[in-house]
Amino acid sequence: MSHMLVKNWMSKPAVTVHADAAVADAINILQNHEIHMLPVMEGARLVGIVTDQDLKIASAPDSTSPNSLNGPDHGLQKAISEIMTNSPVTISENQTIEDTAELFLVHKLLGLPVVNRTKEVVGMITKGDLFRFILTTIGMGKCGIQFAVELLDRPGCVKDITDIMRDFGGRVGTVFSTRERAEKGYRQAYIRIYDIDQPSLARLKEVLKEKVKMLYIINHREKTSEIF
Structure with missing residues (x-):
């Protein structure tokens, strides 16, 4: 049942951000693409993942510090590598939707980077994609x-x-x-x-x-x- 495979339901191509990019850049990418998380790349290598919640926390002003570097814009200039989750959980494009749901539950995830046989990021699969699969399957x-x-x-x-x-x-x-x-x-x-x-x-x-x-x-x- 090939229609049960991740590659048939993932969003592709994956929208990514470089590890050296600023928080402000990542926020713009999320807003422009209306998505909630980004795989973080160093060249072709996946090194992390960052979510809209990570960016919200990072960009919030630090009201506890008198240092001017912690003003309203300081968080926006942080590098994504400083706030990302390292070594993110991934799923193969040839695994099943059932595998995806299990990973979501076990790791309490909202989405997963999808990789191919050579570990290149080829897409993202989210809970929204999972719901779309369920609705299609049940009619x-x-x-x-x-x-x-x-x-x-x-x-x-x-x-x-x-x-x-x-x-x-x-x-x-x-x-x-x-x-x-x-x-x-x-x-x-x-x-x-x-x-x-x-x-x-x-x-x-x-x-x-x-x-x-x-x-x-x-x-x-x-x-x-x-x-x-």
């Missing part, structure tokens, strides 16, 4: 009908349900299943279908109620929801 646009069910976890269990949906004329769009929040021995499945008429939908619901535990149905077409 962006709030259309169709979403079913959430809990069913006995056995080989082919989800396929059995999608086959029933097709028997009633539904076109299956997206399917996601997990054991994460299900009872032991069960799994939850989240299925989005299209192209089913109301009478067929009503019959489908009755059949499903006999075979699985219904969690909810959200009908984006009719703007209705049923929570079981």
Whole structure:
């Protein structure tokens, strides 16, 4: 599933800043590109990362010092190398979105520089990109009908349900299943279908109620929801 790889969802090319650049320069880059972090480079080598929060702190006047060098503009002249996070966490362009999410959670990150096989920075992936992936995967646009069910976890269990949906004329769009929040021995499945008429939908619901535990149905077409 190549569409699950980082290289298909990252922002590219990466917008970067040189380690010798001033804080003021980095602030301008962030504002011009409407982004929140920058990989810091020395030539082609990644040496750090700097965020908008780092820049905000660095550019704030130091009111505790009488030294004129600590006036309102002193922080803006600092080199990025003085305030950056060294040796940042990176991710390969050929790793998965799942790997990305895990790194975000473990390291409490908002974004990651993406590198290729030769360790060149080829892009950035952020939480915004991750959310875009999720929306696309589950069916962006709030259309169709979403079913959430809990069913006995056995080989082919989800396929059995999608086959029933097709028997009633539904076109299956997206399917996601997990054991994460299900009872032991069960799994939850989240299925989005299209192209089913109301009478067929009503019959489908009755059949499903006999075979699985219904969690909810959200009908984006009719703007209705049923929570079981």
